[in-house]
Amino acid sequence: MKSNVTMRDIAERLGVSSVTISKALNDKEGVSEELKEKIKAVAEEMGYRFNTHAKSMKEGLSYNLGIVIPERFTGTTQSFYLQFYQLLSKVLDSYHYSGILNILSQEDEDNLVLPRIYNEKKVDGFIFLGQIDKKYVEEIEKIDSPVIFLDFYTDQNEIDSVLTDNFYGVYEMTNYLIRNGHKKIAFVGNVYSTSSIQDRFLGYFKSLLEHRINLKDEYVIKDRDELGRYIDINVPEDMPTAFVCNNDEVAYNLINLLQKNGIQVPEDCSVVGFDNSIYATLTEPPLTTVEVDMEEMSKVSVKFIMEKLKNPDKKYGRTFIKGNIIYRGSVKNIK
C-alpha cells in the first residue's frame, strides 16, 4: 500500500478533476451516481488514504479533542480518570473525533503553562478531568476553544462542568438504609476535605432531616485529614447499625476493621460505599454502593463540546448526572 496517493492521482487516473474526486469521496452533490461509485472503487484499489491535515488547515478544525488529567491523579492504583478517558475516546469516535491524552504535570500546573497541544492547535477543545488549581482554571478560561470540566467545579469561575450527583446519590442511599429499618446511621468521611465528600455528606444529612433523625456529632467519623491522607477510623462507642462511607475504599477499610473487632457485616452492622470501584467487589460480602454513570457523563461532556464548537457562546454551567445504586450483600434489613 503506497501512502502517497492523493485525490489528484485518482483524478488523473480517471481523467477528471480533483474537485470531482473530493465531492465523490465526501458524498456531496454534483457528481453522477455512476461516477461516484467508480471513483470510490478506484480510490479503494489505489489504497487512497484521506489526508486530514489538508482538511484541518482549510477548516481550522483538527477533529481532535484534548483530554487533560493532572499528574497527581495518575498513580498506578488510580485508574478512575483513565477509565473516563477511555469512555470519552469511544464517544469521540462516534463524532469522528479523536482524543489526545495530556497528563498535566505539577510543574506546568504551578507555572500556569497551558498544554502544548493547545499552543500547537492540535485540538479543537478540551475536557479537563478532576480538581485543578484555581489559578490554573483562570488560565484555562483564556483558551478560545470550548472547554468542559469533568468531575470538578468551582464557584470562583464561570465554567461549564459535568458532575456526578454526589448529593442525591448518598441521599437515596441513606433513604434506602432507613427503609430497611436503620436509624442509627453514621457517615464516614472528612467534610472539610473535598467538595465531593461535602456534597455526599449533605445528601446523607438531608435524608436524616427528612426522616426526623438527629445528626449526632460522633456519627460523623473522619477517615482522613484535610490534606487527604488516610487516618485510623474511630468506631463510635454507641455502635451504629449502618455506616455510609464516602467511597468504596474507605468502606473496604472499615469492613476489615470491623471484622477484626469481631463485628460481622451485614449481620451486626450494614456498610455502604460510593463509586462502585474495584474495592466494592473485594469485600466479603460485596458492597452495596453507588455507581457513577461515567458513560453518560462522557456522552454529555462530548455533546457539550460539540455544541460549543458550533455555538461558542453557549453556556451550560453545572450539569449533574445521577448515579445508580448497585445492590449487593452489605446491607441487612433490620425491620
Next chain:
Amino acid sequence: MKSNVTMRDIAERLGVSSVTISKALNDKEGVSEELKEKIKAVAEEMGYRFNTHAKSMKEGLSYNLGIVIPERFTGTTQSFYLQFYQLLSKVLDSYHYSGILNILSQEDEDNLVLPRIYNEKKVDGFIFLGQIDKKYVEEIEKIDSPVIFLDFYTDQNEIDSVLTDNFYGVYEMTNYLIRNGHKKIAFVGNVYSTSSIQDRFLGYFKSLLEHRINLKDEYVIKDRDELGRYIDINVPEDMPTAFVCNNDEVAYNLINLLQKNGIQVPEDCSVVGFDNSIYATLTEPPLTTVEVDMEEMSKVSVKFIMEKLKNPDKKYGRTFIKGNIIYRGSVKNIK
C-alpha cells in the same frame, strides 16, 4: 486571545517576510539574534499559536502516534493497558509527539478494519497493546507506517515487539524461593492458556531443573480453563512449602483460599505473584511479586517507533525488558 494570528500577521506587523518569522520561531539559521528575539516577543504578545497542520501537510508527519487497545482488555477492572497508554503518552511528550488512543472494537477486529486514524493519516505510526487476532496482525502488516507490538508477540508474523521478560522474572523468583530453603514448590496457572503464562511456567521449570528438583505433575495447578475463565484451585494433598502464581490476582485468590483452610501465609507456606498489581497490596501479608517495568517498556517502544520513522527498514524482532522483584512479606525463609 485571538486564535487566528498567523506568521504572516506577525510579519506584517514587523515589516518583514513570513519566511523570516518561520526561521526565527523555529530557531533556524539566517536571522539576526536581535530580530529573532523581537519576533518571539511580538509572537507572544499577539497570542500567536503554531498551526501544526500546515507543518504536517508540508512534511507528511502528524506528530501523533496511535495507541491501539483491543476492546476486550478495557473492562472497568482492567487498567493495565490504560496505565501503559498513560506512560506512553508521557514519553511521547518528550519527543513533541502526542498519543491518540484507539479502542479496537471486537467488530473491527473480526472484520479486519484498520483504525480510522490510519485511514485519515492522523498518526505517523502505531503501538498495539496486548494480544491480537492472527488475521488482524496480517492486516496490520500492510500498514506502511512504523508499528510496534507491546506485550504481545506471535511467531506467525515478522513483527517487532516489546515484551516483559516473563521467563526470567519467574526464573529469578523461583531461584529466590530455593535460596530461602524451599524445595516443594508448586506453580499455579494453566500452561495452555496464554504464551505469557507458558513462559512464566518455563522460567519456573528452568529454575527447578538447574537445582535438580523434579517437576511433579500435581504441583502444576490449573487456575483457569483454556478460555481463560477462572476455576477453583485444587490444593495438592502433599502440601508444597511455596506457590509460584502466574499473576497477583491468582495469588490473592489462593491466599484467601489457604487462609480459609487454616493455612497461614507465610508461616505455613509461602506465596509469590507476578505483575505488582493492586492485588499485591490487598493480601495480608502483602505479596512478594515481580514488577513489570512498564516505564522502560514504554520508553523502548516509542524509541523504536522514532527510529523506524527515520529508517523504515529497521527491524527489531522481539525485545525483552526485565522486571524487578518486589520483596514483601509473603515469603518465609525455611532454612
Next chain:
DNA sequence: CTGAAAGCGCTTACAG
C-alpha cells in the same frame, strides 16, 4: 453534472 482558480498556514530550496 463538471472543473479552473484561489486559499488554508506553513517550510523548503534558491536567489540576492
Next chain:
DNA sequence: CTGAAAGCGCTTACAG
C-alpha cells in the same frame, strides 16, 4: 542576513 516563489492536499465558492 533576508525574502519571493512554489508547493504540501485538500475544499469552497463560482462559472460553465
